[in-house]
Amino acid sequence: MNWTWFHRLGSPPYIYKLAGTLTPWFAWAAALLIAYGLVGGIVLAPPDYQQKDAFRIIYVHAPSAWLSLMIYTTMAVSAAIGLIWRMKVSHALAAACAPIGAWFTVAALGTGMLWGKPMWGTYWVWDPRLTAELVLLFLYMGYMGLRAGIEDTQRADRASAVLAIVGVINVPIVKYSVEWWNSLHQSASVMKLGKPDIVLEMLIPLLVMFVGFTLLFFALALVRLRAEILRRERAASWLREALA
């Protein structure tokens, strides 16, 4: 089997350039999709017969929540790759993901709380899903805290990788908490096997928002990844050549 592609992925200069090329594409696509999704969701979709307009928070809430989980998984997988194959770029990617994931988690929590007030009459309840999402935020913070606590980049990489991998256990807990425990929170209506039970006019903008958020994540992650690579490789010769 030909492994050159894999080794190329491990090379900082290659990734640095690749990321630079891809970022604008992702950024523009994200902007367009999110704009369309917002218009579609907030203006065009009909109000919910039960929730009236409050349900429109879903267009930010659900994609943020999905991404908070997806980003954690991405982070853990790339940390694992870094740990196993000693790939520096992979660690850099994991480090780049963490703050973005944390912000999406904050967004999911924040919009969820805003939504909770009209729906459940309170901003916060100690419900399994909500709690697990909060734990996810703590995990992100623990990850960043551990990184910040260890000066040496390589040691920080590997130590935090172990944590990211161990913490991945929480992802299925968030995902399936609604089914395992009876929860106040909505159970999966879109992200599930079989047909989604939500009307099409509501669904399409939601999916568009989801794809838009994902691309936004890609764009942000690549920008941060480039910064990470710059920081790590500041002594390397290829960088001096690239910048000269």
Add this chain to the structure above:
Amino acid sequence: MTAELRADNLHLWRGEQHVLRGVGFVVSAGQCLLVTGRNGAGKTSLIRTVAGLLQPEEGRVFWRGEPTGVDRSRFHSETYYLGHDAPLKGDLTGAENLRFGVGIRRRFLPDELRAALARTAASDFADRPVRTLSAGQRRRIALAGVLLTTATLWLLDEPTTNLDASGQELIKTLIEAHLAAGGIAIAAIHHPLELDARATTRLELA
């Protein structure tokens, strides 16, 4: 293959610093490598790299012809590393420290323990909690541990630190006996150690 330690083109960065720049050497059974160099030259870093506690960016260390990373536990079971600080528990006595510390590596009889302590002139205080020992007394306990382990490869970082004149002499005798029995030693030193020149290689780090 007979005992032989080889390092090839080791490159190590510590933070911003390129500490080891292509260091290489071969030491075979009955030989001692004395590592010298000014403060900060990289002696400790080299010894820790050989022990496997630091990962070099480039280059490898071979033990009996095989990279040390391949069968790490076999390599480690033949190696003993003694760093700047002796790995002793203040609340245990010297003898207890050795019983547990060396005990996880090999079984030995109480007599062997006593003999090792006697050789480093540590018998008198081996039954006092290490916490109450002077700096040099601690080193002597740790040295008894080196003997008791019967490892083939000794990695010693400034072994004479804190030792009095008789202690300096002791280090010399111990290393000589170890080499005579076919062992290998790598020692970082600042003060000259008058070992038999034929058995000694010097490595000056810059």
Add this chain to the structure above:
Amino acid sequence: MTAELRADNLHLWRGEQHVLRGVGFVVSAGQCLLVTGRNGAGKTSLIRTVAGLLQPEEGRVFWRGEPTGVDRSRFHSETYYLGHDAPLKGDLTGAENLRFGVGIRRRFLPDELRAALARTAASDFADRPVRTLSAGQRRRIALAGVLLTTATLWLLDEPTTNLDASGQELIKTLIEAHLAAGGIAIAAIHHPLELDARATTRLELA
């Protein structure tokens, strides 16, 4: 009264051991007392007793003719003690360590700080966190602290530990300059320090 340190008939027990048995000496301005003795003889204990960190069972220490316990803070403001381990914060740089560590004793200009660091050949790494320094580099930072404090009485426990050959020489030069300026030094040593014989007294602990 001019600078003079006198110890009278010091007796100190550590645990079960009668470590100092009637030790006494006088050192006056421009003089150095070299304390030698085998491991565990009581060198560290003696120095810590003089500094006031250990209380002798019997005997007293006099500074400028007065018992040191009487005006402890005046005695301490004229004394600097450097023990087996250098009192440095790993997270601060060498320069910061001195700025805060010595800063609570006296005010000094940044130039003085730079000069002290230069004299111990520590300028190159004075701006790196101490955590990332080698054993000898740390000692050099600590020695710059000794200079910067401008104390009259230096209490040094094995000052040459971890230092390379140039460092051994440095210690000698620093102590000589200190004595020439009318200072007093007490140093516990294992390796001979070739100081001017006229300015040196030896105390062999048994």
Add this chain to the structure above:
Amino acid sequence: MTGGQSVSPWHVARLTVERDLRLAFRRPAQLVQPILFFLIVTTLFPLALSPELSRLRDVAPGVLWVAALLSSLLALEFLFRDDAQDGTLEQFALSGQSLTWLLFAKTFSHWLLTGLPLAVVAPISAGALGVDFGSMPGVVASLAIGSFALSLIGAIGAGLTLGVQRGGVLLSLLTLPLAVPILIFGARATELAIKSEPYGAPLYLLAAFAVLGLTLAPLAAAAAVRIGLE
């Protein structure tokens, strides 16, 4: 040269546990500290809250479990700390023995010294909070199993924070999210036991966590410790 008999894994584990127990018994004051801490925290609540027993009994599971968790966390900090400082951990890593196994032995003796005693004295606190005598077996069992799982999970965090100065609080931060399921099921088991309802289900879940921890945590801890030694 490398002579002498080789050592069996059991011998290695026995020596490691024996060493830790001996160290602990050298300072008996230390032995009772986690217990006393637990007892004090559980008595603080009635002080800060209200002394009505009925209300206390309602919060008893929560109080007992939070106190147990905190007491574990406090003690966890020392699981590897001393050994890291004096170089013992380095010697473990260079001993040629399995680091995973050595760390597991250490974690086990840590539980023997901190978790188990806590479960044993829990009836005192529980009694003071108004729990009936008949409910005690459930309380003790859930705390014993739960604290074992906590020790195992904590070992990962303790390994990870080795290189970090003042890792204590960071350790708590890393361990708590992972410990939440244990807290929830443990408190649930205790609550059911106090209400004299069957508490088998959450207890089995707790045991499942412990088994999961048993297989994974020492591996992760060993990886973490290796990194920490660099």
Add this chain to the structure above:
Amino acid sequence: MTGGQSVSPWHVARLTVERDLRLAFRRPAQLVQPILFFLIVTTLFPLALSPELSRLRDVAPGVLWVAALLSSLLALEFLFRDDAQDGTLEQFALSGQSLTWLLFAKTFSHWLLTGLPLAVVAPISAGALGVDFGSMPGVVASLAIGSFALSLIGAIGAGLTLGVQRGGVLLSLLTLPLAVPILIFGARATELAIKSEPYGAPLYLLAAFAVLGLTLAPLAAAAAVRIGLE
């Protein structure tokens, strides 16, 4: 020889506080840890207890105060520990400056770094426990003053446990009994604040404790540290 200008007590204190702040800011992760710990502990309770807000509000003062106390205690362990280990404390004692004053400066910066931030973030936890927004000033004030008193009292314990390995739990044991009055009055002030009743009386008592601590604790701590150095 002993030349140079002599230093004023203010300069000494400023340097000491500056050093501690700088050390803390060198590791920003450490700075937020006590806060996070506090937030996490206060969120643990609802998990172990029950998620009903009305019931939570009842226990809120107790939970907040116990969490604050524990977070203080955890942090206290490091008040002198690092300085003792690396010999800084020894140099303090031998500096010719007043050890009492130096230790007071250290205690003050410790409060700045751990107690004060905790009081500042308390409204978040209080909110999660169902406390109304209007009650927050009382909650914050009582925690700020209380944590200062706790730091002072803790300094004595921290000094006394210097010589003791793994002093952490012993430290808690020594400090807790002295901290109980603070806990009681603090929780009382917070409770009154939550119920929107006047909470001045317990708050003054808390302040009185802080002043008492201010005058006595550094003296006792200095004596304790001197003994610990032997």
